[in-house]
Amino acid sequence: MEAATIETASPATFTIGDVVRHRMFPFRGVIFDVDPVFNNTEEWWNAIPEGVRPRKDQPFYHLLAENDESAYVAYVSQQNLLLDADGEPVQHPAVQQMFSGFEDGRYKLRPEIRN
Template sequence: MNERLAKFAIGQIVKHRIFPFRGVVFDVDPVFANTEEWWESIPEDIRPSKDQPFYHLLAENDDNTYVAYVSEQNLLADDTGEPVHHPQAALIFESFDHGAYKLRPRISH
């Protein structure tokens, strides 16, 4: 597979190109790293290629919040400057400023 650099950064707010949701990136896989079952659940006519970055998002739409896994080709930068209202955002990020989140420091050995 041909890995490439991710277009979006952790803490950046993005929106889906097709579906009405947005979210903040909290992790990035350089290529598809989910299950085949998940992959095959995507309708074949809109199934993205696996050899691109995939993003883990704390996502929201008008009705609820959830975690989403989205291919780079299906994301656009969100230019609203507004934070997401996901309840887990405060666990991962320490602040929101100038349209992006800053990760909390991690304690490690």
């Protein structure tokens, strides 16, 4: 069954270095990793209220995220993200460690980070 889920997964809309914003919650961030389908714990999944729980068969993104109060790492489904139109850099403290520059609203991954 797992293989069928992967085959029917949606293609990734965003890529590493994109600055995105959550559709419902007031935070934004830069993508630093992408899972083609949900790849977190069932405990994490079940903690999301059923009425807003996203499908598992879509890309999920790891973000260096920020809001008005803090910086943190977020794990967000593709259906809940939009490209951030502000064009402003993300102020997360780990951005400088992972990315080398910010041009045209996107970050460039440091060469030593690429696998």
